[in-house]
Amino acid sequence: MPLILSRDDYFPSPAMPVAVAERMPQPSFPPHQHAFEEIVIVWRGNGLHVLNDRPWLITCGDIFYLREGDCHSYDSVNDLVLDNILFCPDRFTLGFDWNELLPPRDLDQSASWRLTTRGMALARGVLVQLERESRKTDRLSVQLAEALFLQLALILRRHRYVADGSRALPEGEQLDLLVAAIQGHGSRPFDLTLFCQQNRLSERGLKQLFRQQTGMSIGHYIRQLQLCQAKYLLRTSSCLIGEVAARCGFDDSNYFSVVFTRETGLTPSAWRQRFHPASSAIISEAGAP
Missing domain, CATH: 1.10.10.60 (Homeodomain-like)
Structure with missing residues (x-):
């Protein structure tokens, strides 16, 4: 049986609906489940995220949603930095339809969402405030934490995409364009030189940027x-x-x-x-x- 993480260990009070757990870095962690739901945003590095027995390669910009009862673990981590945003839907009081913001429960690609560079910058700003308020227990902080979580969820909804090339990305977001192109190629060989020519990018500069942000080469990522x-x-x-x-x-x-x-x-x-x-x-x- 996997380890089950309880609410009492992460939330400061029974009224607080949200908590933020920074992992800088995230170590390897054995299979476990939660008595709450979770959003994970990866800021840097890389590793394997095994969700319900399926392995996913994760790196900066990846975002995934974990439901109560999901079983997951981290393995082969390399300078993996992420934020866990924990939440209890039954504690929300705003009456918002969260199904409009969070992916459906039967989504097979629940680990393949990505967040644009712009989305990451916006999310980081909200998380700083959310982490501060979610540690408190007074009524105003509880209300503010829920409002900030709603703001974060709206940002993620607007700026997330599936990295299969199906959605146009803002011009200039080089890393987002590259990852979307790689994952959209499937089993076909990926021609980095041609990609850079088509998008007017420096191949050398893109390789350096990718290694800086992910901790691996483009070829290693594809492999x-x-x-x-x-x-x-x-x-x-x-x-x-x-x-x-x-x-x-x-x-x-x-x-x-x-x-x-x-x-x-x-x-x-x-x-x-x-x-x-x-x-x-x-x-x-x-x-x-």
Whole structure:
């Protein structure tokens, strides 16, 4: 059974609906659940966020919503800095329809939202005030904390997007444009030089900016996205190893196995066997590691 985090440990009073927990940095943390809901904003660094058994690569600008009962953990973190905004919907008094602001509960891509550069700046300003008020217990602070949380939720609603290229981003937000383009490519090879030419960007400058903000190179980011998808497919599908490799952007299944083993310490077949020991031998490709 995963660890369950209680309200009493994070909220200063039974009336306070919101709390802010800074993680500078966020260490690796084992699977756990909450007796409250949560919004997480990633400011810097990178790591793996495992949500309900599905791994997601997270880095600066990523935002995700956790419902009460969700099980998640952090792994392979690298200078990961984030804010946890904890909230109890049953304590809200403003009567606002929160379903208009928060993603639906059945959203499969609940970990793939991103926040524009402008949105991050606006959110950071509100969070400074929210963190201060949410530590108090007087009635005025409780009301102000809820109002500030509403303001934050409105900012996130206006400035969040799914990084698949489906929404136009403001001009000049280089990092946002790059991540949206990479994730929109799916299993197709990403041509960074062509992307920079099309968007009139300096390739060298963009590489430096990406490493500065995320703590990894663009190539490493792409490779980690591929491996997260591979882990998910190996666990949830009956695809042969070669099919998994192709769907994750690898032309050679043997090279895929080498990369996967180097990064995880397990072969693709061994990874699958952790979750499906009885069927692993059947659905693995003959001769594949």
